[in-house]
Amino acid sequence: MIKTAIFDFDGTLADTLPLCREAFRRAVRDLDGRTATDEEIESQFGPDDLGVIQRLLPGKPELHERGRELFIRYYRELHPELAPSPFPGAHELLHALRNRGIRLAMVTGKRLESADISLRFFHLDGFFPILETGSPEGGVKPDRIKRALNRLNSSAEEAVYIGDSPTDVDACRAVPIRILAAGWAAEADMEGLKERKPDYLLTRFEDMDRFFREHASGGPGEPMPPHGGNEGL
Secondary structure: OOOEEEEOOEOOOEOOHHHHHHHHHHHHHHHHOOOOOHHHHHOOOOOOHHHHHHHHOOOOHHHHHHHHHHHHHHHHHHHHHHOOOOOOOHHHHHHHHHHOOOEEEEEOOOOHHHHHHHHHHOOOHHHOOEEEOOOOOOOOHHHHHHHHHHHOOOOHHHEEEEEOOHHHHHHHHHOOOEEEEEOOOOOOOHHHHHHHOOOEEEOOHHHHHHHHHHHHOOOOOOOOOOOOOOOEO
16 A cells, blocks of 8 residues: 655656756856767766766866756746646646555655755646755755655655666666656666566556556555566556
């Protein structure tokens, strides 16, 4: 039975990766005069916004704080164009989960400032009383998930994390907590997700409601598999 749902953000509740890439690209261009490629930017993902800037501008610590400020400026300015809405059905799903008494939290690798911008822009901020964000050093998601569980007074056994990245699967194994792998974004790494063998793998956002109806009430539906199992809907 699932009593707690912890959500990732980018690529899970909204297709914000193009927005993140372009905001980083413009910040780097303004400070360093070069145009970073999508591949270069994505290879630095893992730390929070400041950490990505630090990796994109190595050896230039005097530019890092200004780079973070520029990233936030472009992130805010480009949001309406590059990420105008969350995935269809996001508000309805979160309303339904909350009405069923499922505790909600968000654990994201984003920095608090950019996470807050997007949550407010999408009018999703009221759904997540618990918000845990990333670190410039990266690699903190297992700790942040544990912190969210503690703040919710919830056990990992009654919770599920919803995330879109293969590294999210790795983080959940380290907690450990079961993971519903989000394979519905256009750029989802389906091969990487399948290789990690998540507990659940869904390819359509609209299947989330049925998943929670089946697994949050204790029935009807199949029991949750043991850690390392796999289910697709």
